[in-house]
Amino acid sequence: MHRPTAFEALRATGPDEKIRLAHEAHDAGRPRQLHEGHEGDEGHERRQVDAAPDGQPADVPGGHHAAMPDLDTVWQVDAPGRPERPRLVHPARVPRRGLATPLGRAALVHAIAHIEFNAINLALDASCRFAGMPAAYHADWLRIASEEALHFSLLREHLRRLGHDYGDFEAHDGLWEMAWLTRNDVLARMALVPRVLEARGLDVTPGIRDRLASHGDATAATILDRILQDEINHVATGNRWFMWLCEREARDPKAEFARLLELLDMKAARPPLNRPARLAAGFTAPEIDGWEGADAPMRA
Ligand SMILES: [Fe+2]
Numbered sequence: 001m002h003r004p005t006a007f008e009a010l011r012a013t014g015p016d017e018k019i020r021l022a023h024e025a026h027d028a029g030r031p032r033q034l035h036e037g038h039e040g041d042e043g044h045e046r047r048q049v050d051a052a053p054d055g056q057p058a059d060v061p062g063g064h065h066a067a068m069p070d071l072d073t074v075w076q077v078d079a080p081g082r083p084e085r086p087r088l089v090h091p092a093r094v095p096r097r098g099l100a101t102p103l104g105r106a107a108l109v110h111a112i113a114h115i116e117f118n119a120i121n122l123a124l125d126a127s128c129r130f131a132g133m134p135a136a137y138h139a140d141w142l143r144i145a146s147e148e149a150l151h152f153s154l155l156r157e158h159l160r161r162l163g164h165d166y167g168d169f170e171a172h173d174g175l176w177e178m179a180w181l182t183r184n185d186v187l188a189r190m191a192l193v194p195r196v197l198e199a200r201g202l203d204v205t206p207g208i209r210d211r212l213a214s215h216g217d218a219t220a221a222t223i224l225d226r227i228l229q230d231e232i233n234h235v236a237t238g239n240r241w242f243m244w245l246c247e248r249e250a251r252d253p254k255a256e257f258a259r260l261l262e263l264l265d266m267k268a269a270r271p272p273l274n275r276p277a278r279l280a281a282g283f284t285a286p287e288i289d290g291w292e293g294a295d296a297p298m299r300a
Pocket residue numbers: 116119147148151227231
């Protein structure tokens with residue numbers, strides 16, 4: 001876990017560079033014994049020290065940390081690095097195409113790839129922007145950034161198989177908007193990005209997966225299955241840190257969530273919900289019951 005590298009990744013404009021740095025920010029300082037065979041303790045310790053980023057002191061005693069994590073620095077961007085393409089347009093102006101044509105299916109894969117690209121930035125930003133959080137918080141969000149980078153890579157690779165690439169279609173910037181609105185408050189960020197936006201992904205992904213499968217795109221379906229499993233964990237992580245922050249600040253989680261939603265004029269969820277996935281992600285049955293009874297559409 002290396003926050004300075006995460007900030008480099010956040011600012012990187014090229015997708016390949018962003019992906020490489022996102023993986024690097026997560027991998028830095030992690031013990032590598034799982035990938036490097038069965039050598040003795042001495043060799044293990046040496047590799048941990050080797051894994052320390054340049055210029056960082058190695059925290060060798062005990063051998064559990066290659067570098068002291070930097071937890072106090074705040075790194076902020078007004079907008080994350082992104083390539084010139086895709087061209088960003090108002091959400092209402094992103095063309096909607098049916099899935100009957102190869103172009104329509106590629107456009108859908110592109111739209112999901114764009115969400116994953118934004119998700120890399122959101123996860124990196126969750127670590128870079130907020131100081132005063134435990135090392136485990138940063139380790140969680142840099143792991144998630146690395147997983148989002150993998151999701152993006154899988155979808156981009158598939159898009160290329162379909163004869164297109166990331167940037168070929170127009171896209172919108174709605175996800176970063178929520179990062180911006182929650183830029184000053186880590187509790188609001190945890191409440192509204194993983195618990196609302198990423199959780200919404202749990203609800204809609206199975207339907208998108210089935211539509212792509214029914215139009216013959218089994219590869220896209222397999223990728224979306226993988227993504228859904230990881231996303232359950234991302235939402236669970238957001239739930240965990242939201243509860244942790246509520247406890248630290250002696251706030252009632254239910255009232256706090258309701259207050260934040262009202263502040264931004266948002267709904268927590270829009271049925272139909274993916275109940276098993278939401279339960280697995282740490283939402284409670286009464287919470288889900290409440291949202292399933294809600295009839296007003298979410299505005300986010
Ligand atoms: Fe993802």
